[in-house]
Amino acid sequence: MTQNLIEVKNLKKYFPIKAGIIKRHVGDVKAVDDVSFNIKKGEIFGLVGESGCGKSTTGRTILNLLNPTEGSVEFDGQLIYDVEKNTFTKGEKMRSLRRDMQIIFQDPYACLDPRMNVGAIVSEGLVKHGIAKGKDAIEKAKELLELCGLRGANVNKYPHEFSGGQRQRIGVARALALEPKFIVCDEPIAALDVSIQSQVLTLMQDLKEKLGLTYLFISHDLSVVKYFCDCIAVMYLGSFVEEANSLDLFKNPVHPYTKSLLSAVPISDPTVKKERIILQGDVPSPANPPKGCKFHTRCPYVMDKCKETAPTTKEIEPGHFVTCHLVE
Amino acid sequence: MSDILLKVEGLRTSFKTSDGKVNAVDDISFNVRKGKVLGIVGESGCGKSVTSLSVMRLIPKPNGFIEGGKIIFSDKDLLKISEREMRSLRGNDIAMIFQEPMTALNPVFTIGDQIGEVLELHENLRGEQKTEKCIELLELVGIPRPEKVIKEYPHQLSGGMRQRVMIAMALSCNPKLLIADEPTTALDVTIQAQVLELMNKLTDELETSVMFITHDLGVIAEMANDVIVMYAGKIVEEGDVVSIFKNPQHPYTIGLLESRPDRVDKNQRLTCIPGMVPSPFDMPKGCAFAPRCSKCMDICNEKMPELIEVKPGQKARCWLHSKGGHKE
Numbered sequence: 152m153t154q155n156l157i158e159v160k161n162l163k164k165y166f167p168i169k170a171g172i173i174k175r176h177v178g179d180v181k182a183v184d185d186v187s188f189n190i191k192k193g194e195i196f197g198l199v200g201e202s203g204c205g206k207s208t209t210g211r212t213i214l215n216l217l218n219p220t221e222g223s224v225e226f227d228g229q230l231i232y233d234v235e236k237n238t239f240t241k242g243e244k245m246r247s248l249r250r251d252m253q254i255i256f257q258d259p260y261a262c263l264d265p266r267m268n269v270g271a272i273v274s275e276g277l278v279k280h281g282i283a284k285g286k287d288a289i290e291k292a293k294e295l296l297e298l299c300g301l302r303g304a305n306v307n308k309y310p311h312e313f314s315g316g317q318r319q320r321i322g323v324a325r326a327l328a329l330e331p332k333f334i335v336c337d338e339p340i341a342a343l344d345v346s347i348q349s350q351v352l353t354l355m356q357d358l359k360e361k362l363g364l365t366y367l368f369i370s371h372d373l374s375v376v377k378y379f380c381d382c383i384a385v386m387y388l389g390s391f392v393e394e395a396n397s398l399d400l401f402k403n404p405v406h407p408y409t410k411s412l413l414s415a416v417p418i419s420d421p422t423v424k425k426e427r428i429i430l431q432g433d434v435p436s437p438a439n440p441p442k443g444c445k446f447h448t449r450c451p452y453v454m455d456k457c458k459e460t461a462p463t464t465k466e467i468e469p470g471h472f473v474t475c476h477l478v479e
Numbered sequence: 480m481s482d483i484l485l486k487v488e489g490l491r492t493s494f495k496t497s498d499g500k501v502n503a504v505d506d507i508s509f510n511v512r513k514g515k516v517l518g519i520v521g522e523s524g525c526g527k528s529v530t531s532l533s534v535m536r537l538i539p540k541p542n543g544f545i546e547g548g549k550i551i552f553s554d555k556d557l558l559k560i561s562e563r564e565m566r567s568l569r570g571n572d573i574a575m576i577f578q579e580p581m582t583a584l585n586p587v588f589t590i591g592d593q594i595g596e597v598l599e600l601h602e603n604l605r606g607e608q609k610t611e612k613c614i615e616l617l618e619l620v621g622i623p624r625p626e627k628v629i630k631e632y633p634h635q636l637s638g639g640m641r642q643r644v645m646i647a648m649a650l651s652c653n654p655k656l657l658i659a660d661e662p663t664t665a666l667d668v669t670i671q672a673q674v675l676e677l678m679n680k681l682t683d684e685l686e687t688s689v690m691f692i693t694h695d696l697g698v699i700a701e702m703a704n705d706v707i708v709m710y711a712g713k714i715v716e717e718g719d720v721v722s723i724f725k726n727p728q729h730p731y732t733i734g735l736l737e738s739r740p741d742r743v744d745k746n747q748r749l750t751c752i753p754g755m756v757p758s759p760f761d762m763p764k765g766c767a768f769a770p771r772c773s774k775c776m777d778i779c780n781e782k783m784p785e786l787i788e789v790k791p792g793q794k795a796r797c798w799l800h801s802k803g804g805h806k807e
Contacts, residue, residue, distance in 0.1 A: 159656035200669055201667040201668070201669060201670075240731060269626055274749075278573055314614065316755060321731070338719070340542070344522040344694065344756075345694060345695075345696070345735060345739070346734065346738055346751065346755075347522075347747045347750040347755065349738035349740070349750070349752075350751045350752075350753070351752035352740070352749060353748065353751055356748075357663060360590055369602055371667065371668065373668065374697075374739070374740045374741035375740050377740065377741070378741070378743060379740070411669060412668060412669060414672075415669045415671065415672035416668055416697065416741070417669040417671075417675075417695065417697030417698045417700065417701050417741050418700065418701075418741060419696040419697045419699075419724065419736065419741060419742065420699055420700055420702045420724060421700040421701070421703075421720040421721050421724050421725075422724075422725070423722060426781045427672060427676065429669075429672050429673055429676055430669045430672075430673070430675075432623075433639055433640070434667075
């Protein structure tokens with residue numbers, strides 16, 4: 152049995168809504184609402200869902216980049232925080248933990264400082280953590296760029312001189328600089344062209360194998376997740392509705408939301424005619440989620456029970472978790 | 480010949496920039512058949528959108544201009560008619576749906592005003608008649624409570640709803656040709672499925688021809704009858720949808736299809752096209768795809784191949800299929 156690298160328990164992240172002059176607290180946007188999962192060492196864990204379902208917030212809260220509202224996260228046997236016990240890792244200790252946890256952002260145009268050259272961007276972490284400085288740091292940056300398929304001589308260039316795919320490679324190089332164990336990939340290929348997407352995916356796969364990394368891969372593109380991830384969780388309005396290993400999830404989706412999400416993906420084969428389950432309406436606002444099961448307003452199989460009580464999570468097969476009244 | 484609605488011949492559109500002239504669209508010819516969907520695929524910067532803007536004669540002046548070619552729409556050359564005539568065609572006979580439903584609608588006018596404007600100008604409807612027609616159109620595209628929505632502003636609607644409003648606006652005068660420029664790229668998969676189904680249904684009912692521009696091969700496979708693949712301002716392959724997907728001839732088309740993760744199994748590697756699209760200022764001398772092509776031959780670096788018929792109804796621009804190149 153392989154060890155868990157990340158253990159997330161009952162994680163919640165609410166953003167308060169304030170109104171009036173005195174900024175009265177009038178409600179919460181429940182971006183992440185009671186999420187628990189484990190990521191094993193060397194695994195790629197996929198997080199899918201529509202925009203606004205809390206995927207990115209989950210990723211950032213795990214890294215302690217956003218303050219959690221409730222729950223606990225353990226990383227490689229060390230507690231990062233536990234809100235109930237009021238334990239938080241802070242200061243120097245957190246900083247040294249951050250060496251092992253990195254993030255790659257979605258927008259390759261916004262995540263690189265336009266006033267820093269590539270060498271400085273990639274080696275910033277090395278300098279900050281006192282691992283290397285001056286010439287050594289730049290040498291290391293060159294090595295990292297080459298690892299990511301860019302020329303080392305690029306260290307003196309600025310981000311605007313690169314294309315989207317190249318910028319994303321710089322983002323990957325920066326994340327790798329501190330030799331992390333775990334990387335959160337927040338839609339790393341969403342902003343890229345099809346032929347460049349496959350290049351970046353292949354690079355990430357090679358690096359994972361070479362350096363023994365673990366990824367949390369956030370995406371809205373199911374076909375990418377299917378191919379890339381070992382284990383997948385489907386999120387809807389801040390909660391997981393289904394979690395399983397990737398083969399199971401695609402072969403045997405159980406939750407009505409997963410089913411409709413899978414059927415909505417266009418397949419690049421004109422001879423396949425498939426049955427679509429088209430969901431009606433839009434995702435409700437997370438500030439005011441529906442009572443009972445959050446999906447009941449769009450669910451084609453809605454029952455009376457769904458409108459009243461929220462379903463609990465059940466393990467229908469080893470490792471396959473579903474949160475739906477239909478499986479009871 | 481009579482089943483052809485739009486015939487584009489030898490279209491060339493260029494832009495003046497501070498670094499010289501750029502041929503964004505270089506000698507493109509295609510036909511849109513009556514009641515059929517023509518899909519145009521390619522990566523960003525390949526000239527898809529410029530092609531569609533040229534047909535609408537909406538190329539931004541004075542930097543952009545159409546250098547040559549013919550655009551024949553029901554026996555009229557759109558490049559020869561006056562601006563006034565063109566204006567009466569736009570919206571009436573040819574309508575367009577844009578990519579960004581967020582920016583394509585005017586934020587300071589209500590939905591009713593914006594759809595009403597089209598009806599007033601082209602159908603000469605006023606007052607109550609206009610309001611009734613607006614409500615009818617919104618119902619047609621499946622917007623709930625249309626009486627309310629016509630009084631609302633774009634920011635009050637979700638992305639999917641806005642795109643429905645755009646479709647309602649485009650279809651308001653029963654156009655013969657609908658140009659859809661990446662209509663679902665900004666939407667979530669479930670909403671994309673809704674919008675695509677709606678477009679399919681309406682264009683079938685109204686027998687509208689569609690020019691569908693996208694980079695998503697999955698969407699093309701589901702929507703199009705005929706397909707054009709563009710690369711660096713030129714058509715590299717064209718044919719009917721089944722032959723393009725089942726029997727692609729050009730290495731670029733083959734590469735694009737192989738880099739789709741939904742076509743490979745879990746443990747296989749994605750094949751990717753190395754390199755990136757050449758800069759328009761620095762076009763290779765021969766075939767534009769030669770530097771990225773795995774089957775590149777000597778002649779590819781020397782001369783641009785012609786677009787020739789490989790099989791009945793399928794054309795490709797590649798030396799592998801032309802005289803002078805060697806067949807495998």
